Amino acid sequence: MAKPDWGALQDQFLAEHAKTGISPKDWCQAQGLNYATAKRYIKVTNYGANSQKGSAKKNANSQKVKTPSARPAETFREKCETGNSEKYPETKPIRGSRTAPPVNPFPPGNQVALKHGGYARRLLLSDEVIEDAKALSLEDELFRLRASNLVAAENIGRWVTLLEDAEEPQQKKSLLENISAAEKAMMRNTVRIESITGTLATVGKIYADTDYRLAATEKVSLDADRLKREAGDPNNNAPRGLNDFYADIETDT
Incomplete structure (x- = not known):
């Protein structure tokens, strides 16, 4: 028995799914395929699921009247170059102590000093556990x-x-x-x-x-x-x- 061409079958399924919305299981049964084997290859991809939505959005955008750009490319490039330097100064912040505030602290939104959170990612802890663990102290222990x-x-x-x-x-x-x-x-x-x-x-x-x-x-x-x-x-x-x-x-x- 020849091995099925799963690539061609997947393209055929996506085309029919875009038209009728048929599920992979129903389509495999209609084609006489074993769904337990075919489900590894016949599936709804993001492209197939969003093809109709993308086409409708593309048609809607094509009907909009194009307006000239308000700013040239040079202005946008200058904004990017100056915006980053203003938001994140090159001067290295000086860490504060318990009695003295920090000098030139990082502005809000800067994630240079963001903690990695390695344990939280690997232990798969919930947000509630992470938040409570940060608030615990020796008195709680x-x-x-x-x-x-x-x-x-x-x-x-x-x-x-x-x-x-x-x-x-x-x-x-x-x-x-x-x-x-x-x-x-x-x-x-x-x-x-x-x-x-x-x-x-x-x-x-x-x-x-x-x-x-x-x-x-x-x-x-x-x-x-x-x-x-x-x-x-x-x-x-x-x-x-x-x-x-x-x-x-x-x-x-």
Whole structure:
């Protein structure tokens, strides 16, 4: 038996589908083809499904009156060249800190610093999960661990009650294994609770120490500039401090 020419059959089906809207299964049955085999080749493509719509749209557009272009090609090219430079400046933004805002931040709509979201794409997480995960904090993790310990303690109490009434050895063994697993889970959760609690207590101290060191560094730098200015430099190579810039501004005004 000769192998069917699926390309020609597909073209024939698309032509009849465009006229009558027949489905691939009905068309295969009418042609005496096995649909289980032919469905790999006989299918409604985007071109076939939208052929009538495209033809109607083309005819409608052909009836419209053509108007001359409002701007020449040079104007459009200049707009593209200048528009991108205005929207996305070449100056690299300076990242801000907890106490200082960023300098020259990216404008809205610029996706240069957009996160890749690699885990979200590969884990196929829903938008709700991604949004909630971004809003979670260490306090939420601490709450979950404490709630898990309470649930485990409740289960242990229920299993102990069942163990007292159990008569079969297999049932007692299963209950003892559940109790042991719940107790181990509570111990692991307790260790993580202690770790998160210590981290939360340390974060505030780290922020305070960082602010103190920044202030101390700025104070030392200003004192060094002041001492160099008071001592004088015959070569005039001493670094200029903030007070020098302020003095120059007052002199110019």
